[in-house]
Amino acid sequence: MANSGPQILTTLRQMILSGEFKANERLAEIPTADRLGVSRTPIRLAFRALEQEGLLNKLPGRGYEVRSVSIAEIEGAVEVRGALEGLAARRAAEKGLTDEQKRRFEELLQQGDELFQSNEPLSEKDIELYHTMNKAFHQLIIDVADNRAISIALSRDEHIPFASVNALAYDKTNMREETKRFLFAHTQHHHIYMTLASRQSARAEMIMREHAHATLGHVHKYHGANENEDIQLISKDPILKQ
Amino acid sequence: MANSGPQILTTLRQMILSGEFKANERLAEIPTADRLGVSRTPIRLAFRALEQEGLLNKLPGRGYEVRSVSIAEIEGAVEVRGALEGLAARRAAEKGLTDEQKRRFEELLQQGDELFQSNEPLSEKDIELYHTMNKAFHQLIIDVADNRAISIALSRDEHIPFASVNALAYDKTNMREETKRFLFAHTQHHHIYMTLASRQSARAEMIMREHAHATLGHVHKYHGANENEDIQLISKDPILKQ
DNA sequence: TCCTATTATATTGGATCCAATAAGAACAAA
DNA sequence: TTTGTTCTTATTGGATCCAATATAATAGGA
Numbered sequence: 056m057a058n059s060g061p062q063i064l065t066t067l068r069q070m071i072l073s074g075e076f077k078a079n080e081r082l083a084e085i086p087t088a089d090r091l092g093v094s095r096t097p098i099r100l101a102f103r104a105l106e107q108e109g110l111l112n113k114l115p116g117r118g119y120e121v122r123s124v125s126i127a128e129i130e131g132a133v134e135v136r137g138a139l140e141g142l143a144a145r146r147a148a149e150k151g152l153t154d155e156q157k158r159r160f161e162e163l164l165q166q167g168d169e170l171f172q173s174n175e176p177l178s179e180k181d182i183e184l185y186h187t188m189n190k191a192f193h194q195l196i197i198d199v200a201d202n203r204a205i206s207i208a209l210s211r212d213e214h215i216p217f218a219s220v221n222a223l224a225y226d227k228t229n230m231r232e233e234t235k236r237f238l239f240a241h242t243q244h245h246h247i248y249m250t251l252a253s254r255q256s257a258r259a260e261m262i263m264r265e266h267a268h269a270t271l272g273h274v275h276k277y278h279g280a281n282e283n284e285d286i287q288l289i290s291k292d293p294i295l296k297q
Numbered sequence: 298m299a300n301s302g303p304q305i306l307t308t309l310r311q312m313i314l315s316g317e318f319k320a321n322e323r324l325a326e327i328p329t330a331d332r333l334g335v336s337r338t339p340i341r342l343a344f345r346a347l348e349q350e351g352l353l354n355k356l357p358g359r360g361y362e363v364r365s366v367s368i369a370e371i372e373g374a375v376e377v378r379g380a381l382e383g384l385a386a387r388r389a390a391e392k393g394l395t396d397e398q399k400r401r402f403e404e405l406l407q408q409g410d411e412l413f414q415s416n417e418p419l420s421e422k423d424i425e426l427y428h429t430m431n432k433a434f435h436q437l438i439i440d441v442a443d444n445r446a447i448s449i450a451l452s453r454d455e456h457i458p459f460a461s462v463n464a465l466a467y468d469k470t471n472m473r474e475e476t477k478r479f480l481f482a483h484t485q486h487h488h489i490y491m492t493l494a495s496r497q498s499a500r501a502e503m504i505m506r507e508h509a510h511a512t513l514g515h516v517h518k519y520h521g522a523n524e525n526e527d528i529q530l531i532s533k534d535p536i537l538k539q
Numbered sequence: 540t541c542c543t544a545t546t547a548t549a550t551t552g553g554a555t556c557c558a559a560t561a562a563g564a565a566c567a568a569a
Numbered sequence: 570t571t572t573g574t575t576c577t578t579a580t581t582g583g584a585t586c587c588a589a590t591a592t593a594a595t596a597g598g599a
Contacts, residue, residue: 096555203374357591542598
C-alpha cells in the first residue's frame with residue numbers, strides 16, 4: 056500500500072482512471088484515508104491536486120465527486136490536441152530538423168514499419184510496441200517545437216480517455232480492422248515526417264491536426280454501448296492500454 | 298489579512314503576480330505562514346496549487362521558488378493562445394450565431410467603436426473600457442465555441458504576462474501610438490465578427506490566430522529595458538492592467 | 540588557510556486534534 | 570401524511586506536534 060504523498064496521489068489517480076472509483080462517485084477525506092491506511096493530510100493534498108487536474112469536482116461540505124466525461128468533451132479535447140500538436144508540427148517544420156532528430160524520427164518510423172511487415176493482424180504485443188513508438192513520435196515533435204506552453208496545454212488532456220497519446224484504445228475482438236486503422240495512422244506518421252523534413256509547415260500542421268482524430272472511432276462505439284451519454288472513464292472492453 | 302484557504306491562495310498568487318515576490322525568490326512554508334499570520338497548513342495547500350498553476354517551482358528540501366518567465370516563453374504562450382482562440386473562432390463560425398449572440402457581439406463592437414470617435418488619443422479610462430470590452434469579446438467567442446478543453450487549455454496562460462486577455466499592457470508615455478494599435482486590434486474584432494456571422498470558418502480562425510499577436514510589441518520593449526532575458530512578472534512601466 | 544567532520548538549524552511530510560459547518564436522521568406538531 | 574424543528578453525525582479547514590531529511594554553520598585537523 057502506498058505510503059508517501061506522491062504515491063498517494065498516483066494511487067488515487069489510478070483508481071479514478073481505472074474505474075475503481077466510478078463516475079459521480081463521492082469521495083471524502085476520512086473514508087479514503089481509512090481505505091488507504093494513511094492520515095487525512097496526504098489525502099487532502101491529493102484531492103486538491105486531482106481537482107486541479109480535472110479528475111474531481113469539489114462538493115462543498117460533502118467531499119468530492121469523480122467527474123464524468125461526455126462524448127462531446129472527449130471530441131472537444133481531441134480537437135484541442137489536434138490544434139496544439141498541429142502547432143507543434145508547424146513550428147518543428149519551420150525550425151527544421153537536426154540530423155540527430157531526423158535519425159530519431161527515422162528509427163521510430165522503421166520500428167512502426169516492422170510491425171506491418173506480415174500479412175497477419177497485429178498481436179497484442181505488436182499493439183504495445185506500436186503504442187510505445189507512437190508516444191515517442193508525438194513527443195519528439197513536441198520536443199522539436201520547443202514551446203513550453205504547448206506541453207502545458209496538452210497536459211490537461213492527459214486524463215481524458217481517447218484524447219491523449221498516453222492511452223490507446225483498440226478492439227481486441229477485431230484485430231484485422233484495427234491493424235488497418237493503425238497502418239493508416241502510421242502512414243500519416245510518414246507523411247508528417249516528410250513534411251517536417253522538407254519544411255512544409257502548412258502541410259505539417261494540417262496532417263498533424265487530422266491525425267489527432269485517428270482514435271475517435273472507438274469513442275462512438277462506446278457511445279453505442281451505453282445507456283446515457285456520459286461514460287465512465289476507461290477500462291471496459293475494448294481494453295484501454297496506458 | 299487573509300484568513301481562509303482560498304483567500305490565502307489568492308493573496309499569494311497576487312503577491313507573485315504583482316512582483317512582491319521576485320522571480321527566483323525562495324518561499325518556504327514556515328516564514329510565509331509567519332508572514333501571513335496563519336498556520337502552515339493553508340500555505341502548504343496554496344503552494345501546491347501555485348506549483349500546479351505554474352507560478353512556483355518546487356525546490357526539494359528548500360521550499361519553492363518563484364518561476365521566472367522568459368520572452369520566448371511569453372511568445373510561445375501567445376502562439377498557443379492564438380491557436381486555441383483560432384480553434385474557438387472556427388467552431389463558432391461552424392456552429393453559427395444565435396440572434397442573441399449576434400446582438401451581444403454588436404453591442405461589444407459598438408462599445409469599442411465609441412472609444413475611437415474623437416481624434417484625441419485614448420485616455421486611461423478609455424483603455425479600461427477597451428480592456429473590459431476586449432475581455433468580453435474574447436470570452437463570448439469561447440462561450441459560443443462550447444468546448445471545455447479550449448477553456449481549460451487557455452487557463453494555463455492566464456498567469457503569463459502579455460499572453461492572456463486578462464491583462465493588458467500599454468505604454469502610457471505614448472498614447473497616440475497606443476490608440477492606433479488598439480484601433481487596429483478593434484478593427485480585427487470587426488473582421489472576426491463578420492467572419493463568424495457569415496460562417497467563414499477558415500477566415501475566422503486565421504484572423505483570430507493573428508489577433509493574438511497584437512500584444513507582443515510590448516514584450517520586446519520590456520526586453521530592451523532589462524539586463525537579462527528573464528523578466529519579472531508584471532507591474533513595471535508600461536502599466537499592466539489586470 | 541583549506542578541507543572534512545560534526546553539530547545546529549531549517550524545512551518538509553504526515554499524524555492528530557479541535558472547532559466550525561453542513562448534511563442527514565429522528566421526532567413532534569399540524 | 571407532510572412539514573418544520575432539533576439533534577446527531579459527517580466532513581472540512583486550520584493548528585500543532587513529531588520525525589525525517591536537507592542545508593548551513595562551526596570546530597578541528599592537516
